[in-house]
Amino acid sequence: MPAAPSPRRSTRSGAPEGGAALALALGGRLPLPEAELRRIVGTVVAAEGARAEISLTFLGREAMRRLNLEHKGRDRPTDVLSWSLPDPRGFIVGDVYVCPWAARQEAAARGIPAHEELVRLVVHGTLHALGWDHPEEAGRTRSPMWRRQERYVRRLAPAPDGPARPVRQRREGRR
Numbered sequence: 570m571p572a573a574p575s576p577r578r579s580t581r582s583g584a585p586e587g588g589a590a591l592a593l594a595l596g597g598r599l600p601l602p603e604a605e606l607r608r609i610v611g612t613v614v615a616a617e618g619a620r621a622e623i624s625l626t627f628l629g630r631e632a633m634r635r636l637n638l639e640h641k642g643r644d645r646p647t648d649v650l651s652w653s654l655p656d657p658r659g660f661i662v663g664d665v666y667v668c669p670w671a672a673r674q675e676a677a678a679r680g681i682p683a684h685e686e687l688v689r690l691v692v693h694g695t696l697h698a699l700g701w702d703h704p705e706e707a708g709r710t711r712s713p714m715w716r717r718q719e720r721y722v723r724r725l726a727p728a729p730d731g732p733a734r735p736v737r738q739r740r741e742g743r744r
Contacts, residue, residue, distance in 0.1 A: 592660075593611070593622075593625065594624045594625070597627035597628055613692055614695065620659055630668060630670040633646040633671065636650060650694070701714040
């Protein structure tokens with residue numbers, strides 16, 4: 570897993586359901602309030618019944634481009650990257666990197682609020698860190714992971730006039 574830039578803010582919290590527990594470290598300039606980010610990741614980890622230490626880092630366009638090139642061989646910024654490893658204590662240790670610039674571009678292209686897309690990317694990266702995956706292209710938005718992700722987004726990022734709108738599949742693939 571790549572090292573995340575500092576500064577880091579870290580807390581540990583437990584959730585009674587399913588033995589879920591969360592330790593969350595945040596890094597980079599936060600595009601959403603810290604409490605909201607903790608709520609988003611904490612909700613996903615608890616609902617999945619996971620025990621996890623998640624590092625959530627926000628990167629600019631150029632830093633995300635370099636990370637994507639180094640680890641995926643793609644010389645362009647991407648919206649979200651994540652990695653995870655099991656830990657001897659039974660925890661999942663995961664790194665999630667989100668690019669707010671890419672989130673704003675995607676939100677504008679889809680005609681949705683940037684806030685909703687940022688929530689979607691945090692949920693998406695967290696689900697990957699917890700072991701979920703989806704096809705790269707065809708069937709992506711019909712996959713069990715994607716349906717699960719969209720249920721969380723509807724719950725965590727309601728639209729001003731009701732639940733978050735379902736996401737339309739974009740032309741290019743995304744992680």
